Amino acid sequence: MTCATTPAILRLSNPSSSTKQFDRVMRRWRWLMPDSRRMNAFDRYNFLLPLIGYLMRNPETTLSAVASHFGVDEVFVREALTTLMSTATYKDFDRTYYMFDVEKLDDEGIISVWQGDVIEDAPRLSARQASALAAGLSIMSTLPEFSSEHEIAELLEILSEGTTESGPAAIHYRPGPIDSDVAVIRKAMLNNHRIECVYRNIRGETSTRQIDPLRLDTRGNIWFLRGYCLIHKELRNFRLDHMGSAVELEVEICDEAKKIQDIDDAEYQSSETDITVTVEVDPEAYSMLGDFSAQIIKEDRKSNVITASIKIGYLPYLGKVIAHYGGAARVLEPASARQVVRNYALTALGLEPEGLPEQD
Template identity: 30%
Template structure:
């Protein structure tokens, strides 16, 4: 059964359509009316009307009067005889500001990063946009790549399975080593991949905990894609901040310089007791694992001292000793 017939454009819609059609025609040296109509999901006659309007559009020159070179022009023989659209003169758009090579390189790197994430993997639109950025700059774009994105699969063997789980809409099952050194079998609906520095995390709905949980990819092993369909998607649940507190968090008592307290605000739970002692304050942090605690303490040398528990003190001491050893 044929779909509903496209309705005539309103004035605002017609302008938006023309603004989209001109770049499309510029990206395609030669395109048929039928191909353009299918691309924009409109009737071929609407494409022909738009092309006729483009042909009398332009930008007046210094005399404020339109000359031939101030208007768009098309190959009328191809248009009238073969129903093909070929722009032979382009106005104003060729002179519009373009991304510099450096700006385009930065955008391309960001797109490469996105293409490494399961929810964006194999998106043809990303590859198309990268190609357009490479062509549409004011200078040559240097070959660039995001090291973290390219090395992600080699660093995390489970990534391919996570992608497969997302693509097929099936639950993912794996062994997970938690912050306490305990290994549990988890079954999750994979929702999103995120990274902080060199660490990568899977956000997923955990069927064991019946809530959204965060899993470090390097702590995942034995992953398999199950036959069970996922029950939750990223659009269906609220994804908390990456390090938002959870009942599984670890509590750590620290002494910190009073002036540095604002730097730790995100890690201090509501209602935590803070006791001043001279110029320092004793308070409690909540962290998801001691690996994150090590990084946090290392970023504030001499400002923060871990008091308890002993496992937290040992983790930080080992981290510091390993770092000092590298300088010998």
């Protein structure tokens, strides 16, 4: 792994204090750690950051202690140590910043830090890095299991006290609120267990579902669970604000869920019974194309207007989707879809909706 250095334009005003607060928060983070067998490249990189901090404070420790501290297996820790020993910078390729006693590690399972020059300095962050940290901490503070953690507020205050050369460092981002069900879901994900919950779909129908949870995401101010639906036998998105009474089942997720490697970031997952709708969108509504995994039909390079097709499983839902973009998205066909959007607008204006034409 090769890491580029970033110009240090922010210094934390009290490095020792921030290290203590960081350690407290990371002890809680350990519980949120995804299964190492299912970690992607970003998860593995993010694991290296707290690992460096841990080894800085514990230069002589055991492999089993590190694995236990972070809730991962020893093989995964060994792989991370190998990565650290090959870390360099663009400016200094021939220098190794992290060295460990390999014989002690192999023979006795002891991690002994020989060299760690780069982690001895006080933390220095760019404005972008500090903003990313502040945004992440803000999101953590909205989670039920962190709602009473004063250490997060103290860390945010420490970040805001840093001096920068390019404007304020901290950008606070807060997605919509979620309830305690998310703690149940996350625990089930860590245990590779199935969940059961009461769920209300976009038609307003309520049913009890069993879902194999795979990932939690936010889109705007809405939280989603990406999970394998046992009813439809495929990957689906479930809104957390439509979910209730979640419980973890002592049942391992199915083999089909385990085989899912790449999860589409699209908000809506299409199926064979969906209706194809042709839309025209301005740049302000481009995000809709990603949300619905749109197929581009044509693009006007002068006006930047894109014509594309999207899949809709429940046509009455389309009116709300199009209205969200305030005129930047328009339905071209079929006629039934255009009428749904028109009726939605009429209802919003307090007028009587019109009859729907025959679906084509």
